[in-house]
Amino acid sequence: MRRCKKCGAPAVIYMRQHRLGLCKTHFLEWFVEQTERTIRRYRMFTREEKVLVAVSGGKDSLSVWDVLVRLGYQADGLYIALGIDGGIGYSAASQRLSEKFAAERGLTLHIVDIPGEYGLGVPELARRSRRGKGKPCSVCGLVKRHEMNRIAHDMGYDVLVTGHNLDDEVAVLFGNVLQWQMGYIVRQGPVLPAEPGLARKAKPLVRFYERETAAYALLRGIEYIYDECPFAQGAKSIYYKELLNRLEEDRPGAKLQFYINFLKAKEEGWFRDPRAEDGPVRVVLHRCESCGQPTTAPGKCAFCRLMDQVGARPTTAEA
Amino acid sequence: MSQDKQEKTATLQLRDKTYTVPAGLRIREAIRRIGLTPESYLAVRDGELVPDDERLRAGEVIRLIAVISGG
Numbered sequence: 001m002r003r004c005k006k007c008g009a010p011a012v013i014y015m016r017q018h019r020l021g022l023c024k025t026h027f028l029e030w031f032v033e034q035t036e037r038t039i040r041r042y043r044m045f046t047r048e049e050k051v052l053v054a055v056s057g058g059k060d061s062l063s064v065w066d067v068l069v070r071l072g073y074q075a076d077g078l079y080i081a082l083g084i085d086g087g088i089g090y091s092a093a094s095q096r097l098s099e100k101f102a103a104e105r106g107l108t109l110h111i112v113d114i115p116g117e118y119g120l121g122v123p124e125l126a127r128r129s130r131r132g133k134g135k136p137c138s139v140c141g142l143v144k145r146h147e148m149n150r151i152a153h154d155m156g157y158d159v160l161v162t163g164h165n166l167d168d169e170v171a172v173l174f175g176n177v178l179q180w181q182m183g184y185i186v187r188q189g190p191v192l193p194a195e196p197g198l199a200r201k202a203k204p205l206v207r208f209y210e211r212e213t214a215a216y217a218l219l220r221g222i223e224y225i226y227d228e229c230p231f232a233q234g235a236k237s238i239y240y241k242e243l244l245n246r247l248e249e250d251r252p253g254a255k256l257q258f259y260i261n262f263l264k265a266k267e268e269g270w271f272r273d274p275r276a277e278d279g280p281v282r283v284v285l286h287r288c289e290s291c292g293q294p295t296t297a298p299g300k301c302a303f304c305r306l307m308d309q310v311g312a313r314p315t316t317a318e319a
Numbered sequence: 320m321s322q323d324k325q326e327k328t329a330t331l332q333l334r335d336k337t338y339t340v341p342a343g344l345r346i347r348e349a350i351r352r353i354g355l356t357p358e359s360y361l362a363v364r365d366g367e368l369v370p371d372d373e374r375l376r377a378g379e380v381i382r383l384i385a386v387i388s389g390g
Binding site: 012 | 372385388389
Protein backbone atom coordinates (compact mmCIF):
# COMPACT_ATOMS: atom_id res chain seq x y z
CA MET A 1 0.00 0.00 0.00
CA ARG A 2 1.23 3.47 -0.91
CA ARG A 3 1.87 5.58 2.20
CA CYS A 4 1.86 9.32 2.83
CA LYS A 5 5.39 10.68 2.61
CA LYS A 6 4.71 13.07 5.49
CA CYS A 7 2.95 10.91 8.08
CA GLY A 8 2.93 7.30 6.88
CA ALA A 9 -0.89 7.04 6.75
CA PRO A 10 -2.45 5.39 3.66
CA ALA A 11 -2.02 7.71 0.68
CA VAL A 12 -5.02 8.90 -1.34
CA ILE A 13 -2.96 10.09 -4.29
CA TYR A 14 0.43 9.43 -5.82
CA MET A 15 1.88 12.14 -8.03
CA ARG A 16 4.38 10.39 -10.25
CA GLN A 17 5.97 13.57 -11.58
CA HIS A 18 6.93 14.54 -8.01
CA ARG A 19 7.33 10.95 -6.75
CA LEU A 20 5.06 12.03 -3.96
CA GLY A 21 2.26 10.11 -2.24
CA LEU A 22 0.09 11.95 0.30
CA CYS A 23 -2.84 11.23 2.61
CA LYS A 24 -5.98 13.35 2.48
CA THR A 25 -4.88 15.80 5.20
CA HIS A 26 -1.41 16.34 3.78
CA PHE A 27 -2.57 16.53 0.17
CA LEU A 28 -5.06 19.31 1.02
CA GLU A 29 -2.36 21.11 3.01
CA TRP A 30 0.21 20.66 0.21
CA PHE A 31 -2.23 21.95 -2.43
CA VAL A 32 -2.92 25.15 -0.50
CA GLU A 33 0.80 25.73 0.26
CA GLN A 34 1.81 25.14 -3.36
CA THR A 35 -0.83 27.59 -4.57
CA GLU A 36 0.58 30.25 -2.26
CA ARG A 37 4.08 29.52 -3.56
CA THR A 38 2.88 29.90 -7.16
CA ILE A 39 1.17 33.21 -6.36
CA ARG A 40 4.41 34.52 -4.84
CA ARG A 41 6.75 32.98 -7.42
CA TYR A 42 5.02 34.74 -10.30
CA ARG A 43 4.06 37.84 -8.28
CA MET A 44 0.40 37.34 -9.14
CA PHE A 45 -1.25 39.51 -6.46
CA THR A 46 -1.09 40.46 -2.82
CA ARG A 47 -3.53 40.26 0.07
CA GLU A 48 -4.12 44.02 -0.27
CA GLU A 49 -5.44 43.66 -3.82
CA LYS A 50 -9.02 42.92 -4.89
CA VAL A 51 -9.27 39.63 -6.74
CA LEU A 52 -12.10 38.54 -9.04
CA VAL A 53 -12.30 34.81 -9.65
CA ALA A 54 -13.96 33.70 -12.89
CA VAL A 55 -16.19 30.84 -11.74
CA SER A 56 -17.75 28.27 -14.05
CA GLY A 57 -19.08 25.77 -11.51
CA GLY A 58 -16.30 23.38 -12.51
CA LYS A 59 -13.65 21.79 -10.31
CA ASP A 60 -10.82 24.18 -11.17
CA SER A 61 -12.51 27.52 -10.68
CA LEU A 62 -14.29 26.49 -7.48
CA SER A 63 -11.07 24.99 -6.12
CA VAL A 64 -9.01 28.09 -6.81
CA TRP A 65 -11.65 30.26 -5.15
CA ASP A 66 -11.72 27.93 -2.15
CA VAL A 67 -7.92 28.06 -1.81
CA LEU A 68 -7.68 31.84 -2.19
CA VAL A 69 -10.26 32.39 0.53
CA ARG A 70 -8.44 29.93 2.82
CA LEU A 71 -5.22 31.83 2.21
CA GLY A 72 -6.89 35.08 3.22
CA TYR A 73 -7.08 36.80 -0.16
CA GLN A 74 -9.93 39.23 -0.91
CA ALA A 75 -11.55 37.07 -3.56
CA ASP A 76 -15.02 37.57 -5.03
CA GLY A 77 -16.50 35.43 -7.79
CA LEU A 78 -17.90 36.15 -11.22
CA TYR A 79 -20.24 33.72 -12.92
CA ILE A 80 -21.13 34.29 -16.57
CA ALA A 81 -24.41 32.62 -17.53
CA LEU A 82 -23.92 31.67 -21.16
CA GLY A 83 -27.37 30.31 -21.90
CA ILE A 84 -26.18 26.79 -22.77
CA ASP A 85 -28.73 24.06 -22.23
CA GLY A 86 -27.67 21.10 -24.39
CA GLY A 87 -30.56 19.02 -23.07
CA ILE A 88 -29.01 18.84 -19.61
CA GLY A 89 -29.60 22.38 -18.39
CA TYR A 90 -25.84 22.92 -18.40
CA SER A 91 -25.68 26.64 -17.62
CA ALA A 92 -28.48 26.43 -15.05
CA ALA A 93 -26.74 23.58 -13.21
CA SER A 94 -23.35 25.35 -13.30
CA GLN A 95 -24.90 28.54 -11.94
CA ARG A 96 -26.71 26.67 -9.17
CA LEU A 97 -23.46 25.02 -8.03
CA SER A 98 -21.55 28.31 -8.14
CA GLU A 99 -24.26 30.05 -6.13
CA LYS A 100 -24.38 27.20 -3.62
CA PHE A 101 -20.60 27.32 -3.17
CA ALA A 102 -20.69 31.09 -2.57
CA ALA A 103 -23.71 30.96 -0.25
CA GLU A 104 -22.25 28.19 1.92
CA ARG A 105 -19.10 30.25 2.48
CA GLY A 106 -20.71 33.68 2.65
CA LEU A 107 -18.81 34.89 -0.44
CA THR A 108 -19.77 37.53 -3.00
CA LEU A 109 -20.66 36.17 -6.44
CA HIS A 110 -21.41 38.55 -9.31
CA ILE A 111 -23.57 37.10 -12.06
CA VAL A 112 -23.66 38.27 -15.66
CA ASP A 113 -26.51 36.80 -17.64
CA ILE A 114 -25.56 36.89 -21.32
CA PRO A 115 -29.06 36.23 -22.75
CA GLY A 116 -30.45 38.80 -20.30
CA GLU A 117 -27.71 41.29 -21.06
CA TYR A 118 -27.50 41.00 -24.84
CA GLY A 119 -30.77 39.33 -25.79
CA LEU A 120 -29.08 36.13 -27.05
CA GLY A 121 -27.24 33.20 -25.46
CA VAL A 122 -23.93 31.87 -26.71
CA PRO A 123 -25.38 29.04 -28.89
CA GLU A 124 -27.65 31.54 -30.66
CA LEU A 125 -24.84 34.09 -31.04
CA ALA A 126 -22.72 31.37 -32.64
CA ARG A 127 -25.53 30.23 -34.92
CA ARG A 128 -26.15 33.74 -36.20
CA SER A 129 -22.53 34.66 -36.70
CA ARG A 130 -20.00 33.31 -39.14
CA ARG A 131 -17.60 32.67 -36.28
CA GLY A 132 -17.22 29.09 -35.11
CA LYS A 133 -18.97 27.32 -38.00
CA GLY A 134 -21.56 25.64 -35.83
CA LYS A 135 -19.19 25.18 -32.85
CA PRO A 136 -19.90 27.89 -30.31
CA CYS A 137 -16.57 27.45 -28.44
CA SER A 138 -14.87 30.31 -30.23
CA VAL A 139 -17.81 32.66 -29.60
CA CYS A 140 -18.01 31.44 -26.02
CA GLY A 141 -14.34 32.24 -25.39
CA LEU A 142 -14.69 35.66 -26.95
CA VAL A 143 -17.79 36.52 -24.90
CA LYS A 144 -16.23 35.28 -21.65
CA ARG A 145 -12.97 37.19 -22.16
CA HIS A 146 -14.83 40.39 -22.97
CA GLU A 147 -17.25 40.16 -20.07
CA MET A 148 -14.63 39.10 -17.50
CA ASN A 149 -12.52 42.05 -18.47
CA ARG A 150 -15.48 44.42 -18.48
CA ILE A 151 -16.62 43.45 -14.99
CA ALA A 152 -13.09 43.41 -13.54
CA HIS A 153 -12.49 46.88 -14.96
CA ASP A 154 -15.90 48.40 -14.13
CA MET A 155 -15.97 47.06 -10.58
CA GLY A 156 -12.43 48.04 -9.75
CA TYR A 157 -10.79 44.65 -9.31
CA ASP A 158 -7.00 44.59 -9.49
CA VAL A 159 -6.71 41.14 -10.90
CA LEU A 160 -8.79 38.55 -12.65
CA VAL A 161 -8.10 34.96 -11.59
CA THR A 162 -8.98 31.88 -13.60
CA GLY A 163 -8.77 28.21 -12.61
CA HIS A 164 -6.49 27.13 -15.47
CA ASN A 165 -4.37 24.14 -14.48
CA LEU A 166 -1.16 22.84 -16.01
CA ASP A 167 -3.00 20.51 -18.40
CA ASP A 168 -4.99 23.47 -19.75
CA GLU A 169 -1.82 25.47 -20.27
CA VAL A 170 0.12 22.62 -21.81
CA ALA A 171 -2.72 21.82 -24.23
CA VAL A 172 -2.81 25.46 -25.39
CA LEU A 173 0.98 25.62 -25.67
CA PHE A 174 1.08 22.34 -27.59
CA GLY A 175 -1.59 23.56 -30.02
CA ASN A 176 0.21 26.85 -30.56
CA VAL A 177 3.58 25.16 -31.04
CA LEU A 178 2.06 22.85 -33.66
CA GLN A 179 1.09 25.97 -35.60
CA TRP A 180 4.07 28.09 -34.42
CA GLN A 181 1.69 30.83 -33.37
CA MET A 182 4.40 33.09 -31.97
CA GLY A 183 2.03 35.94 -31.06
CA TYR A 184 0.07 33.59 -28.80
CA ILE A 185 3.06 31.61 -27.53
CA VAL A 186 4.85 34.67 -26.26
CA ARG A 187 1.77 35.96 -24.45
CA GLN A 188 1.17 32.70 -22.61
CA GLY A 189 2.16 32.57 -18.96
CA PRO A 190 0.94 32.20 -15.38
CA VAL A 191 0.34 35.94 -15.12
CA LEU A 192 -0.47 38.48 -17.81
CA PRO A 193 0.30 42.03 -16.75
CA ALA A 194 -2.43 44.67 -16.88
CA GLU A 195 -2.48 46.93 -19.89
CA PRO A 196 -4.58 50.04 -20.35
CA GLY A 197 -8.19 48.83 -20.23
CA LEU A 198 -7.13 45.23 -19.66
CA ALA A 199 -7.10 43.72 -16.17
CA ARG A 200 -4.12 41.70 -14.94
CA LYS A 201 -4.82 37.99 -15.27
CA ALA A 202 -3.43 35.27 -13.04
CA LYS A 203 -3.65 31.49 -12.94
CA PRO A 204 -2.68 30.27 -9.45
CA LEU A 205 -3.33 26.57 -10.24
CA VAL A 206 -0.99 26.61 -13.19
CA ARG A 207 1.51 24.15 -11.70
CA PHE A 208 -1.04 21.47 -10.79
CA TYR A 209 -1.97 18.59 -13.03
CA GLU A 210 -5.67 18.34 -13.79
CA ARG A 211 -6.00 15.13 -11.75
CA GLU A 212 -4.70 17.09 -8.73
CA THR A 213 -7.27 19.88 -9.05
CA ALA A 214 -9.98 17.21 -9.42
CA ALA A 215 -8.59 15.41 -6.36
CA TYR A 216 -8.62 18.66 -4.39
CA ALA A 217 -12.27 19.36 -5.23
CA LEU A 218 -13.22 15.80 -4.39
CA LEU A 219 -11.34 15.63 -1.11
CA ARG A 220 -12.52 19.07 -0.03
CA GLY A 221 -16.12 18.02 -0.72
CA ILE A 222 -16.66 20.75 -3.31
CA GLU A 223 -19.72 19.99 -5.38
CA TYR A 224 -18.83 20.82 -8.99
CA ILE A 225 -20.36 20.25 -12.38
CA TYR A 226 -19.09 16.89 -13.55
CA ASP A 227 -20.86 16.89 -16.90
CA GLU A 228 -18.80 18.29 -19.71
CA CYS A 229 -20.15 21.30 -21.60
CA PRO A 230 -22.35 19.75 -24.32
CA PHE A 231 -20.38 21.63 -26.96
CA ALA A 232 -16.96 20.49 -25.71
CA GLN A 233 -17.26 17.06 -27.26
CA GLY A 234 -14.58 16.68 -29.89
CA ALA A 235 -12.88 19.92 -28.85
CA LYS A 236 -9.26 20.21 -29.90
CA SER A 237 -8.13 21.07 -26.38
CA ILE A 238 -9.57 17.80 -25.03
CA TYR A 239 -7.90 15.87 -27.83
CA TYR A 240 -4.54 17.47 -27.00
CA LYS A 241 -5.01 16.75 -23.30
CA GLU A 242 -5.63 13.08 -24.05
CA LEU A 243 -2.55 12.93 -26.27
CA LEU A 244 -0.41 14.60 -23.63
CA ASN A 245 -1.73 12.27 -20.94
CA ARG A 246 -0.66 9.32 -23.06
CA LEU A 247 2.79 10.84 -23.24
CA GLU A 248 2.74 11.45 -19.49
CA GLU A 249 1.79 7.84 -18.96
CA ASP A 250 5.05 6.69 -20.52
CA ARG A 251 7.17 9.59 -19.34
CA PRO A 252 6.01 10.87 -15.94
CA GLY A 253 6.78 14.57 -15.65
CA ALA A 254 6.69 15.21 -19.42
CA LYS A 255 3.85 17.76 -19.16
CA LEU A 256 5.45 19.58 -16.25
CA GLN A 257 8.83 19.76 -17.98
CA PHE A 258 7.28 20.97 -21.24
CA TYR A 259 5.61 23.87 -19.44
CA ILE A 260 8.30 24.76 -16.92
CA ASN A 261 11.06 24.71 -19.53
CA PHE A 262 8.91 26.87 -21.80
CA LEU A 263 8.58 29.47 -19.02
CA LYS A 264 12.31 29.24 -18.35
CA ALA A 265 13.15 29.78 -22.02
CA LYS A 266 10.81 32.75 -22.09
CA GLU A 267 12.42 34.23 -19.00
CA GLU A 268 15.86 33.76 -20.51
CA GLY A 269 14.73 35.80 -23.49
CA TRP A 270 14.52 33.15 -26.19
CA PHE A 271 11.29 34.69 -27.47
CA ARG A 272 12.18 38.06 -28.91
CA ASP A 273 10.50 40.24 -31.48
CA PRO A 274 12.65 40.18 -34.63
CA ARG A 275 11.40 43.71 -35.33
CA ALA A 276 12.60 45.09 -32.00
CA GLU A 277 16.11 45.60 -30.68
CA ASP A 278 15.17 44.14 -27.33
CA GLY A 279 12.18 42.94 -25.34
CA PRO A 280 9.78 40.10 -26.00
CA VAL A 281 7.43 39.83 -28.95
CA ARG A 282 4.60 42.26 -28.28
CA VAL A 283 1.19 42.64 -29.78
CA VAL A 284 0.24 46.28 -30.37
CA LEU A 285 -3.16 46.98 -28.83
CA HIS A 286 -5.71 49.58 -29.91
CA ARG A 287 -8.79 50.89 -28.14
CA CYS A 288 -12.13 49.56 -29.42
CA GLU A 289 -14.09 52.51 -30.76
CA SER A 290 -17.34 51.05 -29.43
CA CYS A 291 -16.71 49.54 -25.96
CA GLY A 292 -13.25 50.93 -25.22
CA GLN A 293 -11.65 47.57 -24.52
CA PRO A 294 -8.24 46.86 -26.04
CA THR A 295 -8.17 45.13 -29.39
CA THR A 296 -5.40 43.95 -31.70
CA ALA A 297 -6.76 45.79 -34.75
CA PRO A 298 -7.90 49.42 -35.08
CA GLY A 299 -11.70 49.97 -35.14
CA LYS A 300 -14.07 47.75 -33.23
CA CYS A 301 -13.01 44.77 -31.13
CA ALA A 302 -14.01 41.22 -32.09
CA PHE A 303 -16.80 41.19 -29.47
CA CYS A 304 -18.42 44.38 -30.78
CA ARG A 305 -18.05 43.19 -34.37
CA LEU A 306 -19.79 39.95 -33.38
CA MET A 307 -22.62 41.85 -31.71
CA ASP A 308 -23.01 44.05 -34.82
CA GLN A 309 -23.04 41.02 -37.06
CA VAL A 310 -25.81 39.21 -35.18
CA GLY A 311 -27.76 42.39 -34.33
CA ALA A 312 -27.43 41.91 -30.56
CA ARG A 313 -27.37 44.94 -28.30
CA PRO A 314 -26.93 45.38 -24.57
CA THR A 315 -30.39 45.36 -22.98
CA THR A 316 -29.16 46.91 -19.70
CA ALA A 317 -26.53 49.46 -18.83
CA GLU A 318 -25.25 47.76 -15.66
CA ALA A 319 -24.01 44.22 -15.04
CA MET B 320 -22.29 -13.07 -12.32
CA SER B 321 -21.42 -16.39 -10.71
CA GLN B 322 -19.87 -16.47 -7.25
CA ASP B 323 -16.72 -18.02 -8.67
CA LYS B 324 -16.29 -15.36 -11.34
CA GLN B 325 -16.96 -12.56 -8.87
CA GLU B 326 -14.13 -13.85 -6.72
CA LYS B 327 -11.68 -13.43 -9.55
CA THR B 328 -12.85 -10.13 -10.98
CA ALA B 329 -13.47 -6.55 -10.01
CA THR B 330 -15.58 -3.86 -11.63
CA LEU B 331 -14.57 -0.45 -12.91
CA GLN B 332 -17.43 1.99 -13.14
CA LEU B 333 -17.24 5.10 -15.29
CA ARG B 334 -20.39 7.20 -15.47
CA ASP B 335 -23.10 4.76 -16.63
CA LYS B 336 -20.66 2.15 -17.96
CA THR B 337 -19.17 -0.80 -16.10
CA TYR B 338 -16.16 -2.91 -17.03
CA THR B 339 -15.22 -6.30 -15.58
CA VAL B 340 -11.50 -6.68 -15.06
CA PRO B 341 -9.31 -9.31 -13.37
CA ALA B 342 -8.82 -8.85 -9.63
CA GLY B 343 -5.21 -8.52 -8.51
CA LEU B 344 -4.31 -6.07 -11.25
CA ARG B 345 -3.19 -2.60 -10.30
CA ILE B 346 -5.95 -0.07 -10.95
CA ARG B 347 -3.67 1.73 -13.40
CA GLU B 348 -3.16 -1.42 -15.45
CA ALA B 349 -6.89 -2.22 -15.37
CA ILE B 350 -7.71 1.24 -16.72
CA ARG B 351 -5.22 0.65 -19.53
CA ARG B 352 -6.83 -2.74 -20.28
CA ILE B 353 -10.21 -1.13 -20.90
CA GLY B 354 -8.59 1.21 -23.41
CA LEU B 355 -8.40 4.38 -21.32
CA THR B 356 -5.47 6.55 -20.22
CA PRO B 357 -4.96 6.20 -16.44
CA GLU B 358 -3.59 9.74 -16.19
CA SER B 359 -7.04 11.04 -17.16
CA TYR B 360 -8.89 9.37 -14.26
CA LEU B 361 -9.04 9.23 -10.49
CA ALA B 362 -10.07 6.05 -8.68
CA VAL B 363 -12.54 5.94 -5.80
CA ARG B 364 -12.92 2.89 -3.54
CA ASP B 365 -15.84 2.84 -1.08
CA GLY B 366 -16.19 6.60 -1.40
CA GLU B 367 -12.48 7.23 -0.74
CA LEU B 368 -9.89 8.35 -3.26
CA VAL B 369 -7.13 5.75 -3.72
CA PRO B 370 -3.80 5.84 -5.59
CA ASP B 371 -4.05 3.98 -8.86
CA ASP B 372 -1.14 1.70 -8.06
CA GLU B 373 -3.39 -0.11 -5.56
CA ARG B 374 -4.32 -3.67 -6.49
CA LEU B 375 -7.94 -4.53 -7.29
CA ARG B 376 -9.68 -6.73 -4.77
CA ALA B 377 -11.99 -9.51 -5.91
CA GLY B 378 -15.61 -8.46 -6.13
CA GLU B 379 -15.05 -4.77 -5.48
CA VAL B 380 -16.31 -1.83 -7.52
CA ILE B 381 -13.95 1.06 -8.25
CA ARG B 382 -15.55 4.26 -9.44
CA LEU B 383 -13.53 6.20 -12.01
CA ILE B 384 -13.73 9.97 -12.14
CA ALA B 385 -12.81 11.59 -15.45
CA VAL B 386 -10.65 14.62 -14.77
CA ILE B 387 -10.33 16.21 -18.19
CA SER B 388 -12.47 19.21 -18.87
CA GLY B 389 -12.23 21.96 -21.41
CA GLY B 390 -13.42 23.04 -24.74
